[in-house]
Amino acid sequence: MNPWHEKISLQLSNPLKIIVSTLEEGFPTHWHQEIEIVYVIDGQMQIGINEIVYSLDAGDILFISSCEVHHYLPNPQGCRKIILQLGKSVFDTYADLIFGHRFMFPHLKPDSSIPFDSKMSLHAWIKTHIVGILNEWETNLTGHELIYKARISDIAASIIRHLPMEAFSQHEKTKRLEQLERLDKVLKYIESDYGSEITLQSAADVAGFSVSYFSRFFKAATGSNFVDYVNTFRANIAMRLLLREEQSVTDIAYCSGFNSIETFNRVFKKVNGCTPSQVRSKK
Numbered sequence: 547m548n549p550w551h552e553k554i555s556l557q558l559s560n561p562l563k564i565i566v567s568t569l570e571e572g573f574p575t576h577w578h579q580e581i582e583i584v585y586v587i588d589g590q591m592q593i594g595i596n597e598i599v600y601s602l603d604a605g606d607i608l609f610i611s612s613c614e615v616h617h618y619l620p621n622p623q624g625c626r627k628i629i630l631q632l633g634k635s636v637f638d639t640y641a642d643l644i645f646g647h648r649f650m651f652p653h654l655k656p657d658s659s660i661p662f663d664s665k666m667s668l669h670a671w672i673k674t675h676i677v678g679i680l681n682e683w684e685t686n687l688t689g690h691e692l693i694y695k696a697r698i699s700d701i702a703a704s705i706i707r708h709l710p711m712e713a714f715s716q717h718e719k720t721k722r723l724e725q726l727e728r729l730d731k732v733l734k735y736i737e738s739d740y741g742s743e744i745t746l747q748s749a750a751d752v753a754g755f756s757v758s759y760f761s762r763f764f765k766a767a768t769g770s771n772f773v774d775y776v777n778t779f780r781a782n783i784a785m786r787l788l789l790r791e792e793q794s795v796t797d798i799a800y801c802s803g804f805n806s807i808e809t810f811n812r813v814f815k816k817v818n819g820c821t822p823s824q825v826r827s828k829k
Contacts, residue, residue, distance in 0.1 A: 562636060562698055564683055565629040571789065572620030572782040575733060575768050575775070577726060580631040581644065582610035583701070585676045589625035593618055597769030600653050607654040607672060609709065612645045613726060615767055620785055620818055622825060628680050630698070637702050644702075646719060647711040660708060668708045675701050728753045729767050740780055740803045746772055780804060781817040788825045795822045 563580070570591055584593065586602045593600050593608055595616045600608055610616050634641040651660065654669045662671040675697040682690040714722065735752045736744060749772060750760035764772045784802040787793060793801070799810035799822070814822050 562633070562694065563629075563631040564679065564694075565631075566627075566680065566683060567629075568624050568626045570618065570621040570625045570627075571786050573618040574737075574779055574782065575615055575617040575729075577613050577615050578631070579612055579645075580633050581612055581636075581705075582616075583630040583632070583672075583676070584608045584610070585628050585630075585673065587626040587628065587680070589621070589623060589627075591618070591621055591625040591627065594769055595652065597766070599769070602653075603655075605656045605673070607669060607676070609649045609652045609654070609705075611648045611652070611711075613722065614648070615726070615729065617768075620782055622785075622818055622820055622828075628676060628683075630676070630679070630701075632698065632702065636698055637706070640702075640706055643706050644711070647713050650710040650712055660710075662704060662708060668704060671704055672701055725763070725767055728755075728763070732764070736776060736779055740776070740783060741801060742803070744776055744803070776803075777813045778817050781814045784810070784814060784822065785818055785825065788822055795826060798822070 570589075575594075584591075584602070584607070586604050586606050588604050590604070591602050593602065593610075593616060595610060595614050599619070602608055634645055637644050654660065654672070656669055656673075658667055658669040660668040662668045678697050679694060682693045732749050732753050735749060746757055746761065749764075750757045753760050753763070755763060761772060764770075764775070768775055770778070780803040784798050784804075787798045787801065788795070791798070796807060799807055802810070804810035804813070811821060818825070
């Protein structure tokens with residue numbers, strides 16, 4: 547799987563991808579064609595969509611539009627959530643009402659005022675079906691895929707009818723595709739070379755832009771300046787290594803691309819809210 551332009555395989559018998567997890571090590575900036583729905587079961591988490599970072603609490607639902615650039619921020623305390631990724635086939639002949647559009651109000655809280663009907667909020671309706679999918683995923687009883695289809699169809703219809711969206715203009719669609727293609731090249735470059743020296747100039751060369759234009763382009767596309775993004779990416783790599791490997795903190799710092807322990811400790815704490823030593827002591 548390419549973690550930047552994520553290509554998701556959806557089967558006809560199970561027309562969605564379901565992810566249930568408790569750990570939150572973060573996931574770098576990426577995009578995909580599918581609609582993504584995140585429901586927080588327990589704990590807290592943060593997800594960045596373009597330039598906006600959404601802070602989610604237990605019970606919150608976040609909708610991520612098709613081809614929206616987004617990333618998951620790490621949370622050492624963990625966060626239990628279910629993620630649903632829905633392809634065009636889920637929406638059948640109504641797909642054009644969803645794809646090529648953006649959600650105007652992507653963050654639904656339990657007290658959201660958007661109604662489903664006169665008796666129930668849209669949040670409560672969608673939550674009921676997401677929890678039902680979670681129960682089927684956990685019990686895995688015979689016929690669970692039929693329940694998935696039924697509940698996903700209900701969620702899809704409620705999104706079409708009740709969740710406000712706005713369409714991208716043709717110019718926006720064309721520009722967006724070009725930006726995503728160039729961004730994809732830069733993010734792959736960071737992924738492959740994070741352990742070596744990465745400069746603003748070298749990244750601008752990969753994108754085919756001048757340094758000044760690339761800086762503006764990257765900020766607009768990811769919501770982060772380039773240096774902060776690279777440092778955050780390296781800190782996330784270090785977090786995974788600290789949790790999974792037995793290397794020393796110093797070795798992990800250098801393997802992650804930091805050229806000094808002081809810089810590593812400062813950036814790691816800024817990104818993760820704790821020191822590398824604190825993470826290692828809890829392992």
